[in-house]
Amino acid sequence: MNVNRLMTDLERKHPGESEYLQAVREVLESIEELYNEHPEFEKAKIIERMVEPDRIITFRVTWVDDKGEIQTNLGYRVQFNSAIGPYKGGIRFHAAVNTSMLKFLGFEQTFKNALTTLPMGGAKGGSDFSPKGKSDAEIMRFCQAFMLELWNNIGPDTDVPAGDVGVGGREIGYMYGMYKKLAREYNTGVLTGKGLTWGGSLIRPEATGFGALYFVEHMLGEAGKSIAGKSVAISGFGNVAWGAAQKATELGAKVIAISGPDGVIYNPNGMTAEKIDYMLELRASNRDIVAPFAERFPDAEFIPGKKAWSVKCDIALPCAFQNELTGEDAAELLANGTWCVAEVSNMGCTPEAIETFIKAGILFAPGKAVNAGGVATSGLEMTQNAQHLSWSAEEVDAKLHYIMSQIHQACVKYGKQADGYINYVKGANIAGFMKVAQAMLEQGVI
Ligand code: 2IT
DSSP: HHHHHHHHHHHSSSOOHHHHHHHHHHHHHHHHHHHOOOOHHHTTTHHHHHHHHHHEEEEEEEEEETTOOOOEEEEEEEEEESSSSSSSEEEOOTTTOOOOOOOOOOOHHHHHHHTEEEEOOOOEEEESSSTTTOHHHHHHHHHHHHHHHGGGGGGGTEEEEEETBOOOHHHHHHHHHHHHHHHHHHOOGSSSOGGGGOOOOOHHHHHHHHHHHHHHHHHHHTOOOOOTTEEEEOOOOOHHHHHHHHHHHHHTEEEEEETTTTEEOOOOOOOOOHHHHHHHHHHHHTTOTTTHHHOOTTTTTETTTTTTSSSSSSSOOOOTTOOOBBBHHHHHHHTTTOEEEEOOSSOBBBBHHHHHHHHHOOOEHHHHHTHHHHHHHHHHHHHHHHHHHOHHHHHHHHHHHHHHHHHHHHHHHHHHHTTTTTTTHHHHHHHHHEEEHHHHTTTTTO
């Protein structure tokens, strides 16, 4: 394999798909050396096959807003890779959703799901529908119209969607309701992130954030450090940020920042149960602003236009969107003494930021390892659904804990360098790749 040659070819085939090309390049650079030691990969053209999705389903979603006006959005499902199990991955509703974004997410999901130890292939879907400013009735009508097109392409043994940015329990509920009506099929395993009264799993809402903090604990443990008493800056205020803030606080860290598109909340006294609950209210309001947090809690300050990375912290956790932490932000964090960065959002850091962190030798781990607890717990939800029973919160949490420790171990196994530094990016990419590649080799040319 030659990374530059492969990338030139992909850039020609998929011009302008910058997020997708970025995600592929990162993986190729990590695995190049190992790949070239395995002639069987080259012979089976594993990488040429792995970088292309199995198929992309695109459709039009037309619905009527509260004013009676007709709206048309685009809908997608990218079924990326099924080598190790049925397609699995979230659905994103965001104005900027396009093919490139969902291909990057589906590609990442394939490796992430491989890391979870569970048999799940990779997929992602979504729409350029923006939930911002929409009423509950509009969200419901949109979700129903979206499922009217998608339902025939998914199923508990073929493709199991879940939430992502802009899609939480409410949206999953509306989509699941419509799926049942259309498919005349009542298998709860067709979507994950469901409500607790209709097949959802305890801990699933918290799982991405909880899993991320378990991973960070392992990283710190490996480096002889602990999380208690450390300051943590979190970007975002949605479902992922909420779970991360909750677990970080529980583990004795102080969450001194959360943020939104409008600015950052500087929260020097850390979180309380009330503040953490309020994050859920903020998200549910559909206004996509974080400023009201400081009106509600006067010991916190709203700084408009600033990112979470402007706040001095030990540990930085991007929990919002891809490329939300740039090279410049990375330099600012380092100057302020940050020594650990864990991506909780998918591809939260730009390649320049990652390079800056790794060059500086600080602890850095990529999203596909750190945030895999979300989809892992989706996998546990599928298992419970298939067994027609539900496990206690303790049981799910213990399994999530174990899975995150396994992912951390896999990263260390493949990412430890001769000088002792653990390159978690390399470790996660190689560990995920090896599993998918092995499965593809064994299943022949399909
Ligand atoms: O990025 C992700 O891993 C998710 N949005 C969760 C996917 C899932 O199927 O639970």
